[in-house]
Amino acid sequence: MPASSTARHAAALGPVAAVSVLAHVLLIGFQGEAGQLTLLAVSWTIALTGLNFVQGIAGYPSLAQASFFGGGAYLSAILLDHGLPAALAAALAVGGTMLAGLVVGLVFSRTRGQYFAIGTMFFTAVTTLVFTNAADWTGGPDGRPVGLGFPLDTTLLLLAGSLGLGLAAFHLLAGTRFGARLRAVREDEDLAQHLGVPTARVKLVAIVVSAGFGAWAGVLFAQYNGVVAPSQFTFVQSFLMFVAIGIGGAGRLFAPLVGSVLVLGLTQLVNFGPGVSQIVLGAVFIAVTLVAPHGVLGVLGALWDRIRTKAVTA
């Protein structure tokens, strides 16, 4: 068993390291619009790795991730403005957002399925209102500048490194009893309770973890971007994040990366003017979901299995 688990870890962590290095190269290489898109893709991947615990492994459709993302971005910007050292501001921003995640979890982890989705959507609606209207803190609808906490080089390294470490942490945690409990919740929550799995607490931990990932991604995003505005953290973003996990392949290690790249790429490519773009995007997402209910990675995985079986039997 140890030999096979070592191989399994190597097969997952090797590509994770490669992706992390590639992200760093792209972040340094791209400027302007391409750089902006790369930043979004990397920070979304970090945020979505957290969401992948809740939505991916536990099967709970959360629409709160953009709130956590924004929470980290805004809190760190505000704290930096108050003269806190960058590391402390970042830590407090992540901690504060995890606390918000704890409240969200305590309230909504007792609900299931669509009720959980509606509850977390409500939370995002509230945070969007706060980001937009608490102008003294957030700068209002136009957003606010973000003070320089980390030097740019450090921010780029942190972005690429967090992407890799985040994915690695996901891979390792998914193999622990925490991961097993989350999968049991997804499969049959009642049976899990019969077996004594503390389902409410397991879900709560997953939500707090996802808030932490989202907030840290927000801190780094704000650092690189230099400006934070409410339009980056609305319900629409939360919904796109939710879609990204589904399109990538819920619960799979690289779903956050594949989903982020596809969703962000498509939103850039599909540009038919306001209103029409959203309708086209919606149609594309529905089509992908119908054709590939287990996401792009699910399709690729099935293809790979077929090729391998053929190679073995031939």
Added chain:
Amino acid sequence: MLTVEDLTVAFGPTTAVRGVTLHAAPGTVTGILGANGAGKSTTLLGIHGRVPRSSGRIVLDGQDVTGHDTRALVRAGLALCPENRRLFPGLTIEDNLLVGAHGQGRKVRRQRLRGIYDRFGWVHARRAEPAGRLSGGQQQTVAIARALMSDPRLVLLDEPSSGLSPVAVDEVGEALRDIARAGTAVLLVEQNVRLVRQLCSTAWVIAHGEITAHGTVAELFAAGAVSDAYLGKATVPPDSGS
């Protein structure tokens, strides 16, 4: 040794189980018999803390576990195999088993897994397959194995034979006999009379939420208590006037 005293479970104005008192001894299979809707499953769920009890005392090996929630009960040595909800179909067989010992550390989980694989060789061979692919009988065997992963002192089983072929029922019966032989107490709710006769030494008969008879299985069958429970006594007057 499990002792249940005066267990009552009510759902609103309806009392499903009333003042049930029963025992289950280690190393034996104890049956709970009765017709559909008599309160057998509710009794098991009441013991396991899955439905709210309005009264009752649960004592396991001298330890009062009445106030424990399901999680604490599992830790105290009480494992439940619920009816018709056997496995997590999308998880591998091994992951299903591991959920049974989810409260334990990695080392203990691995050790118990080895114990299960030693006992059920075919489970080891198919451990990486999704559990949903197994036949009904195999699923029930894995469900029982998963209960054993918590190293229980008492296993509560709700209708393990339902929906199974006769051959599969025999396999499940064999597994249960092994468990009891190893010193674990087994409390079995079952409609399959043949399985009850094969496995149970003693049994409790429930009708309308109350215990109506107790004794060795042979005695209960001889006295007609079992057929009364399943088929009903001729208590309804032939002409009730309606």
